[in-house]
Amino acid sequence: MYMRLLIVITFLLLAACGGQPDGEGNTPELKLDWPQARLGAELWHEQCFLCHGFEGEGRVKNGEIDMDRYSEREPLVNLIELTMPSMDASACDRSCAEKIAEYMLAGFTTGGASANQVIPASGPMQRLNRYQYNRTVRDLFDTKLTPADEFPADSRAYGYDTAGAVLLVDDQYLEALEKAATQLTDDFFSKPAQDAIRKRYLVCNFDNGDSNCVEKIIATFGLYAWRRPLNANEIKPYADFFKQVFIAENDAQFAMQLVFQGLILSPNFMFRVESDGNEIEAHPVGQYEMASRLSYLIWSSMPDEELFDLAAQGKLQQPEVLAAQVDRLFTSPKAIAFTEQFGAQYLVLHGLDSANPSPEVYPMWQDELAALMRKETLLFFQEFVSRNDLTINQLLSAPFSFVNETLADYYEIPGIVGDEFTKVDLSGSGRVGVFGHGSFLTSTSISNRTSPVARGMWVLEQLLCTKTPEPPDNVMTDLQPIDPNAEPKTTRERLEQHRADPNCRDCHRAIDSVGIGFENFDGIGRYRADEFGMPVDSAAVLPDGRAFTNAVELAELLSTDERLLGCFINQVSTYATGSPSGLESTRIVGKRVDTPTIRNTVREFVLSDLFRLRVPGLQSASSSSPEVQP
């Protein structure tokens, strides 16, 4: 605490020497560098927000910043560089300080800048991930095959498996695609002649290799496979290829099958290409690209006929059309993809995959429970997606969930029979919102105990998008092991021991106070009144001074947190675009949402520049090519 206080004092002292408005009250004109400010906004949320709040209002004692004291760039940059963040001033170097200062001088908002200046450049184009590939070929071929199950695993970046940067394409992947293309076209060409999907593409008789017909089929199937019309230059090589194989093999169907294989091995199928040649400034993305952005956002699949039609009519940048399409897409059964893909990753359900409860500490744990917990959370999220009267805030505070008999017994909820999941009222049970789910409680625990730190970090980073500072190098980041000869201590007591360490104390106050609130739930998500025979104390005070006594009260406090909505939009945006959009811009979008149901919120996001625009990246050669080896 001493260190922080010292630095706050230094901050104030230096502040007094900073540039003051002149006697007339006129501040010298300051020309702002918006791209810098935008980057500064991100750094602000990562490194400064926790103590200083959104606009320097302060969230901890002495955290407030009086911006009247700063009107010049240089002194402010110096001050930040030398003293901030108070934990470790070296974590923000000159260039970091310059960006943060720019953001502060911009009045803690980049709202006045143009989209070009503040929306981060689109990341590299997104390859279909495994889930999207299966959904897409299901819609394209009306098939039951799910060939992507055999593809190499997709990586996740920024929390989602939609990031172009890490969805790699290599020989292993392409070989798997070749196999899939063979299977899918085998399946398709073995469908009966009257089959609807077959008739959709095979629109004329090509048995004799009639070249007009062949081109027509390529154009028709190509439109669906590449999610946009093909031009003549693109059709011709495929038509020529058909001809060559047809002459060599005298088998039109076989030749067409190879053509179809080519069309779905093309980069135009596997990547969501958005090429329009405008690499200069932010601009509305093209019509067909917009159709795909919408369908992949909500369905994880290709556009349907209606979206293709609207794209052909050029209507997919009209706000009322977009708004109606968001509602339509969400009411389709295909919208389950939004829950299974976005919801599952937003709520970190993959964390359950590596849950590893110790059989000694938790003899009642069964691996099957993880799947049930996953299902509970998915059904819960889906309830918010399918109904439009529950808000994002209620994800945290809703007094209901979905369980079957096994999970109900496990949670000690009476009266549920059978394997089917049903909705249950949890009022008065101590469980509330996602925080009552075994998925959250188990995946944030380590094998033999709860981890209030992991739970606190999960809430701060995942739901509130508040980065917690890194622990200093070489500090012990695990609790001291239990001494079998000493009196047993509760996890909270052991944690408090750890927090006595001045290296840890400052950050952990913010993290732990949240995590402590869930201590009535053990490392596998069961309710407990005591630990080692001592009563569990889950009361704490949040850094902003609000106090709570248990998980239900904590959930209530968190559900009204002003960061929740902006963070949700930020998560959706990252999921949709595959690269970070910036908390600043998503917070601005959040202000436009009336009643923040999932659908209303996603609609507002779709209408925003973040979703509708394409923002070209700078062509900096130095930026990403590492040094070449000799």
Add this chain to the structure above:
Amino acid sequence: MIKRFPISRRAFLGGSSVAIALPFLEALSPPVRGAEGEAPKRFSAWFSPNGVVRNAWDPQNMGSAFDPSAKRLTAMFAPFKDDMLLVSGLNSRGTRTAGGMHAGGTVAFLTGYGSSSMRDGQLNTQADGPSMEQFLAENLGQQTKVPALVLAANPSDATGNCPFGWSCEFFFNMSYSAKPETLGKVVPQMTDPKKVFDLLFAGFDPNSSSETISRRDAFRTSILDLVKEDAKRLQPKLSYRDRGKLDEYFTGVREIERRIEVARQGGNGSTPGACDPSTIRLVPEDTNPGPYMDTLADLQVLAFQCDINRYQSYFYDNGGLSKGRDYTFIDAPGVHHTISHTNDFKKLEIIHEFIFQRLAYFIKRLSETEDFDGRRLIDNTLVWWSSDITNGKNHSQKNMPAMLFGHAAGFKMGQAIKYQGDDFAELNLAIMNQIGMPELKKWGEGAKKPLAGLF
């Protein structure tokens, strides 16, 4: 009605009317394989996390007085003392930004570069240079079917934002591309023995005639040509960032074409010597992962023996993440990284012993397998074990532990050497100089000369 193109096709290549040309990769020479001549030099990097328990690993005596059996964590290598060189005292690169001690050390092992968590304001997922086995494969391994075999014993699907603002890629990967278009990008690992087998021995199909296989490959090649044209048409219209993805695509397509061509020239099926892929037993992962891990070692040995592959990396598990394999199955419950921070050295020793038993199994298999020049496979191989950090209590890259096995580099084996803070990357360079790249003058961030004192 179902048409499966490999089967029941008339000779596609036979007729003069065939209009589809095969891309002849003329730069490729046929597999270099002396029937009675020289066997190639092989390299395998073997990584396990969280360093070692130093007291149980650091040798009592240096030089040839080194006795592996004197310490618990070298005892399993006692039968191979003459094939072994223990090295300590080298300083590796690590992290340039806070919190990445494990991630940075993992990347540095084979690349020689330190790492940062961010690049261009985005999460950094790319190393500053290629890893060594990729570099060797790119420069020396192109005539084998699988130039680099990248294995991991712990599936790496925990990706994205890992602790402390680092991308999970760096925690989970030590192999980074050496191809110009994808330099420094993660090379995906393979964890499933069956998929590894399929990669190595695809085309090993006793039921298909070579004619059927070459016809199938001719179709594949012509479709790949077609889609490559699509990609070329697309390229000029794309942004700088998107073109990087297309480069990955081209690189992947070229690799498949190269493999088809190697197969066409007889690199498939005509396996040398006693190499027999049909004998292997593929054990999937189980509660006790030992037999599964040993299957991966069997595949590594087979890949060398059949000369399908010469350069490998093997990633045992990640360091630094508190989620990971639980060692209850050997009575050391808990996660390796978490335990490594404690003073429970007894438990840690059990874990490291289990890990090194896996490595010892690989060395044993190499030493009992005959190469096609009649020597032992280990005589023509260099295996290099190291880690991300020096030990669990001290998260630094100073005094890194390392062990070398095999004689491919011509180093003086059967001893232990302690260096005084020399650059770890000089050992990367020394190895590459000795196993086929004598002209290479530097490696990674700082190594400008090969490590001295190894002969």
